[in-house]
Amino acid sequence: MLKVFNTLTRQKEVFTPITSGIVNMYVCGPTVYNYIHIGNARSAIAFDTIRRYFEYKGYHVNYVSNFTDVDDKMIKAAKAANTTVPAIAEKYINAFMEDTNALNIEPATKHPRATENIKDIIAFVQALVAKGYAYEAEGDVYYRARKFKDYGKLSHQNIDDLEVGASQHTDPEEVARKEDPIDFALWKGAKGDEISWDSPWGKGRPGWHIECSVMATKYLGNNFDIHGGGQDLTFPHHENEIAQSEAKTGEKFANYWLHNGFVTVGDDNEKMSKSLGNFVMVHDLLKKEDPQVLRFFMATTQYRRPIQYTQANLEDANNNLKHLQTAFNNLHYRLDDAEEGNDPKTEQEIRQIEADFIDAMDDDFNVQNGIAEVYELAKLANVYAERPVVFKDSIAFILKTLTELVNIFGIKLKAETLNDDGVESLIQERIDARKNRDFARSDEIRAQLKAQGIILEDTPQGTRWHRES
RNA sequence: GGCGGUAUAGCCAAGUGGUAAGGCAGAGGUCUGCAAAACCUUCAUCGUCGGUUCGAAUCCGAUUACCGCCUCCA
Known part of the structure; x- marks a missing residue:
């Protein structure tokens, strides 16, 4: 109620x-x-x-x-x-x-x-x-x-x-x-x-x-x-x-x-x-400032409470928002190697988190407690994303729920569509170098890309990249 | 003078009688060739004083500080 x-x-x-x-x-x-x-x-x-x-x-x-x-x-x-x-x-x-x-x-x-x-x-x-x-x-x-x-x-x-x-x-x-x-x-x-x-x-x-x-x-x-x-x-x-x-x-x-x-x-x-x-x-x-950060900063304080506008608080909001986007990304990457089907236990956990979220928000829009549930969901997403075997439907369900909940705060989480042949070929070169345990060359490439604002991540599913935010 | 709000860890902040959610930052760890990301662990006795109670951040009284409204204001 x-x-x-x-x-x-x-x-x-x-x-x-x-x-x-x-x-x-x-x-x-x-x-x-x-x-x-x-x-x-x-x-x-x-x-x-x-x-x-x-x-x-x-x-x-x-x-x-x-x-x-x-x-x-x-x-x-x-x-x-x-x-x-x-x-x-x-x-x-x-x-x-x-x-x-x-x-x-x-x-x-x-x-x-x-x-x-x-x-x-x-x-x-x-x-x-x-x-x-x-x-x-x-x-x-x-x-x-x-x-x-x-x-x-x-x-x-x-x-x-x-x-x-x-x-x-x-x-x-x-x-x-x-x-x-x-x-x-x-x-x-x-x-x-x-x-x-x-x-x-x-x-x-x-x-x-x-x-x-x-x-x-x-x-x-x-x-x-x-x-x-x-x-x-x-x-x-x-x-x-x-x-x-x-x-x-x-x-x-x-x-x-x-x-x-x-x-x-x-x-x-x-x-x-x-x-x-x-x-x-x-x-x-x-x-x-990133408009999303400003939005997130303000939307995640309960409407009746005062908001202290400071650079430090805005920075906090930025970190939190990045954390949510990263969780979204981490899970989204796994769609590539996910198997058909779903995981009922995980989906049950998600439903519980959403129910807790609603309980919190139903109490005069208690967004602090609400957002705590969103972080809970992000954690679940991260943990799930690290499983050796994941299921397509469950990933979709987590992503959908996460998207819906942050949308209430006016936040849009989106999968990055990355396309850059130059980057891709460097990454391929680095993969080869790592295979040959040529870590000097490998680190050189990583540093070179970082200078361009591109961060590499090596995961069990391969090397990913994203732009530094 | 009248009315109202707030005070919880370095920061943001939840919690209205049962022994302090969550996040950021910090510390330690797992994973990694090293990273990144993630995950795990760790980090407060609740403005002050007094009272009620088996038990209070939570109730009562007092007190302090800060903020706001009383025809510009979101």
Whole structure:
């Protein structure tokens, strides 16, 4: 039974989908005013891994993740680049798709954009005004937070205990327009000639929180299964989404709220954020790091735990990943001399490992325990690969299982297809030299190939080679 | 001030009452002409103090440190 930690109840709960066999989930995407940083990537990877696990379990997943393509930061970025908001959005949405593709993050079923849903947003805000949950103030529209009796239920905050302005990011002019400092903007009147849309309240643009309420309910229904996002979004963003959505629809919004932990950078373990200027862009990182390693590094930390981004930890991930690839290779080589048939005992062991893997992952996606089972499987693969006699079907079964399990983490293990006549002839020469116990020549050839990044391995089944990674 | 998280070996990290998973790095060994790869062995008493218990990393109390949220944030 799959259990997930629900922020709403602060407990692990058995996951029961609204519609059997289907998971409807919404994950907050980035504001596209810059390249994504590794924190954005972490969130995307965490929920992609969760999605993949659901799919592995046989669920059909409708995965909706938005792009915030208009807000203060977008306007600022456009101004700074002397271009338009849509141009900035286009550029960084493309960059997002490129970067996430490199990290083997599946595209969402639907990637809605705020600006493509303005009509629905306006209608949503109008409905809130009509119900008395929102009011206009000088071209802005605000949500009456206190009117929503459950306000604070997600973040477990008491409205009266909140310290207004504690984050030091409040706009005093905006606060002055509100009935209550805790109220938040649904619609913002346009200042000057900034990008805007016509609305019953004059020209303006949506507030930040409203787009997610609108798009989530539009594409997944008033009540859907999972809403995810970074921990920092719990309050106020997700709290506000609940207030808006439930006030409007009268139905429960998301059943389960999942929040991923942060990526911290450097020795002081500081949260990485754009405003602190200590962020690492995925775009830059991918120029020097193997995307698979980055993916593996992030995907193998449980989604709620913080990730400390350091070179040493990345190196660890690299070693682990290599180990898995080597196990895959070691076994794959034996297909050449494998006999027809299978080995029931080995296959039984594999099934047990997979069952243990599922047990681990069913516990709120406990990937640390899950990956331990994958290492177990790799060991089994290595041990099996060293047997004098091996069977084709069993090899295929191990390879298939290993491939399926690492795929949940977004990792692709592939047999190398090696083809190089020059290398092959040198290897043949070396084989002959070794037969004649001419080890000087043999070692010379091996060193020569190593200088070209080619590693030789002598095994009972013959000499193999692979490229140094 | 309110709410929350974390603290386990050199590093990453599992474990929520029964005597410390797994990985990386290190050490020793097997295999090998030597290697490579693999496999085997080895490597901690769980931030601190006190309590409950036959028994605690796990429960309770206190304490320390670090991190985060309280309308920019994944």
